[in-house]
Amino acid sequence: MSKLLIKGGSVLKGEYRLKAAKNAVLPIIAASVLTKEKCVISNVPDITDIRNMLKIMNALGSEVTFEDGVIGLESSDLLRFSVPSDLAKELRSSVFLLGPILARLGKAAVAYPGGCDIGVRPLDIHIKGLQELGISVEESHGTIYCDASRIKGADIMLDFPSVGATENLMMVASLAKGRTRIRNAAKEPEIADLQNFINAMGGKISGAGGDTITIEGVKKLHGACYTPIPDRIVAGTLLIAAATCGGEITISHCQPEHIEPLLFKLNKSSCILDARSDKITLRCFERARNIDKLETQPYPGFPTDLQSQTMVLMSVSEGTGVIVENIFETRFRIVRELMKMGAFITVKDRTAIIRGVKNLEGASVSAGDLRGGAALVIAAMKAEGYTTIENPFHIDRGYEKIENIMNGLGADVKRI
Ligand code: EPZ
Numbered sequence: 284m285s286k287l288l289i290k291g292g293s294v295l296k297g298e299y300r301l302k303a304a305k306n307a308v309l310p311i312i313a314a315s316v317l318t319k320e321k322c323v324i325s326n327v328p329d330i331t332d333i334r335n336m337l338k339i340m341n342a343l344g345s346e347v348t349f350e351d352g353v354i355g356l357e358s359s360d361l362l363r364f365s366v367p368s369d370l371a372k373e374l375r376s377s378v379f380l381l382g383p384i385l386a387r388l389g390k391a392a393v394a395y396p397g398g399c400d401i402g403v404r405p406l407d408i409h410i411k412g413l414q415e416l417g418i419s420v421e422e423s424h425g426t427i428y429c430d431a432s433r434i435k436g437a438d439i440m441l442d443f444p445s446v447g448a449t450e451n452l453m454m455v456a457s458l459a460k461g462r463t464r465i466r467n468a469a470k471e472p473e474i475a476d477l478q479n480f481i482n483a484m485g486g487k488i489s490g491a492g493g494d495t496i497t498i499e500g501v502k503k504l505h506g507a508c509y510t511p512i513p514d515r516i517v518a519g520t521l522l523i524a525a526a527t528c529g530g531e532i533t534i535s536h537c538q539p540e541h542i543e544p545l546l547f548k549l550n551k552s553s554c555i556l557d558a559r560s561d562k563i564t565l566r567c568f569e570r571a572r573n574i575d576k577l578e579t580q581p582y583p584g585f586p587t588d589l590q591s592q593t594m595v596l597m598s599v600s601e602g603t604g605v606i607v608e609n610i611f612e613t614r615f616r617i618v619r620e621l622m623k624m625g626a627f628i629t630v631k632d633r634t635a636i637i638r639g640v641k642n643l644e645g646a647s648v649s650a651g652d653l654r655g656g657a658a659l660v661i662a663a664m665k666a667e668g669y670t671t672i673e674n675p676f677h678i679d680r681g682y683e684k685i686e687n688i689m690n691g692l693g694a695d696v697k698r699i
Contacts (some may be wrong), residue, residue, distance in 0.1 A: 287672040287686065289663035290695035291645055293409040295530035297692040299521055300515035301537050302328040302352065305681050308511050309376040309452040311480045312336050316345070316383035317458060320506030324354040325375065328514070328683040331676070332376065339370045339377055343384070357506075361388060368394035378406060378447055382454035385418060385431040392428045401611040401652050408441055408448040415439045416452070416459060426527055429455055436461025436500055444469040444581045449496070450477055457486045458496040458597060461675040463498040470494075471582040472541045476512045483507040515541035516588045516654070517682065518563070521692065522546075523592040524661045525565045526554045532692055535562040544585040548574045548593070552600065571641055573602030579610050591617045591658035598626040600639040608633045617655035620648040624666055644666055649673035653681045660685055664694045671699075 300472045303326045306393055312333075315322035327333060327349070337347045337354070344362030348355035364384050371377040371394035384391040395406070406427065410420050417433045420693035436459050441448060449469040454477075456463035464495040468474065470492055478491035484507045487499035516535045519542045524531045526549050538575060539558035546563070552574055574597055579587040587610035596603040598621055608614045615635055620627045624643040645668030650656030656678035672678075675698065678685050686696040 284673065285675060285698050287660065287663070287675050288426050288697045289660065289672065290420050290669045291663060291666035291668055293528050293664045293694040295525045295528050295692045295694065297534050298533040298535060299688060299692060300535045301518055302326050302683065304341060304444070304473060304476070304516070305332055305512035305659070306471075306516070307335060307476040308371065309336055310379045310454070310477050311509065311511055312340060312354065312356065312474040313376070313379035313383050314454050314477060314481055314484070316343070316358045316361065316380065317361045317386055317454060317481070318504040318506055321355060321357040321650070322484075322506050323508040324510070325352065327352050327354050329665065330679060330681055330683050332680045334667070335370065336376060339366055339380065342367050342370060343380070354563040358387075359364060364388045365392035366394060370571060371395070376447070378409065379450055379454070381409065381413070381427065381429060382450035385413075385429050385434070386455045387433050387457040392426055395425045395427070401614045401616070408443060408445040409451050412439045412441065412448055412452045412465070413455065416455065416463065431455070435461045436463040436498070436590045438464045439466065441465065441467040443467075446474065449474055451499060453477060453481065453488060456500060457481050457488065457504065459500040461500055463500070465496045465498070467494060468496045469581060472515065472538070473513055480507065480509050480511070483509055502571055513537055516586065517588040518542060519586070520546045520592050520657050520661070520682075521688070522549060522563065522565050522590065522594050522653060524664060524689070524692070526552060526567045526571055527596045527661050527665050529567050530693065531564065533562055533564045537561060537563055540562050542586070543583065545589055545593070548577065548585070552596070553671070571596055571600040573597060573600040573604045575602070576605045576606040577587065581610070587611055587614060588612060588654050591655045594628070594635065594637060595621065595662045595665070596659045597637040598639060599642060603636065606635045606637065608635070616651040617658050618649045620659055621662060623648055624662055624670070642650050644668060645670040647671045647673070650675060650677040653677050657682060657685065660689060660696065664696070
């Protein structure tokens with residue numbers, strides 16, 4: 284099993300151009316099932332979540348190509364309506380296929396999906412929404428069986444603005460007779476991106492980014508070529524790395540408005556930020572002042588996917604800070620690993636109290652999930668001495684060769 288070996292004490296310098304957002308590309312890949320015609324998706328990073336999603340598409344009978352960041356997908360005739368359980372276990376976003384397969388074939392079977400170990404991650408909101416649309420849902424032996432023969436547009440109210448449930452329901456409703464409204468919808472930028480992709484296919488969706496999304500069902504959708512939005516979580520991860528290690532970096536092909544809560548916190552800390560229309564430059568040459576309190580919320584609040592990374596910044600800042608994780612119940616796995624590096628953190632339920640220390644010490648740690656793993660890379664780049672990180676495969680799910688990304692900004696990361 285490979286590991287990452289990281290020499291600490293880096294000061295960062297350089298520029299990184301963002302690729303398309305993992306969490307935009309994954310539902311867009313699923314949405315390509317809504318048409319028999321070819322779809323082309325550009326500027327896609329070569330990461331394992333995308334590779335696994337394409338494996339699932341292959342298993343369903345789609346023609347798949349992926350070269351130089353460009354994905355070609357053609358689902359002219361789907362061979363099956365079920366997602367293989369071994370693949371579904373690999374990837375939470377296999378659940379995104381429920382909607383499109385139902386819309387295309389009228390029935391679907393998806394095993395309970397896998398993904399990061401950051402919480403139970405039930406599917407009750409997906410299932411309740413599908414049932415509102417007249418879809419029958421049976422669950423047995425860890426598989427969800429759906430029948431959409433009586434599907435019709437409906438008014439749906441989500442109990443929680445679930446990203447995946449919003450996306451699944453948008454996709455299944457796009458080919459359903461009548462009008463569907465999704466209230467209390469998720470507002471993440473990736474939702475608007477999915478709306479724009481389905482509209483590029485001839486869909487009639489409006490309101491994404493707001494509380495209520497309206498979908499007018501259409502008879503047929505055609506192929507489309509599309510470049511998804513840049514990855515706001517990769518952007519945030521790199522900005523936090525520079526704020527933690529010090530230095531000056533620029534993130535280009537970026538949409539600063541997608542990470543305003545982070546930019547606000549970094550401004551209050553001790554970073555000098557220059558955010559333009561499609562790039563952000565961050566300069567930080569002194570120890571960060573602590574971010575007093577941080578609560579993760581659905582968009583446009585502070586993103587849970589940047590919580591672990593911010594915890595690392597807070598662990599070496601002046602003063603004491605508090606993090607409340609409101610989205611996932613166990614997204615503090617990284618705390619145990621940071622304490623091996625000398626961090627001073629106490630956790631009670633969904634609250635972590637972080638007392639900043641002057642610096643961390645290199646240690647042998649292990650990644651337990653995607654964003655926690657990326658956060659350990661930041662901690663190791665800052666720490667004194669050498670750090671090894673086991674299970675970097677978690678990080679490879681969402682970052683394309685993280686050692687190349689970080690070394691391009693002046694770090695010293697080796698995969699051994
Ligand atoms: C998406 O996951 C993202 N994944 C996650 O990113 C992200 O953290 C999350 O949205 C929140 O922003 C993709 O887009 C592939 P949710 P998703 O449904 O759709 C509960 C990363 O690191 N819930 O909004 O699974 C759920 O348990 C990943 O890139 C239900 O209770 O998130 C969680 O506590 C990690 N019932 C909360 O809602 C449901 O039916 C948010 O889940 C669905 C969700």
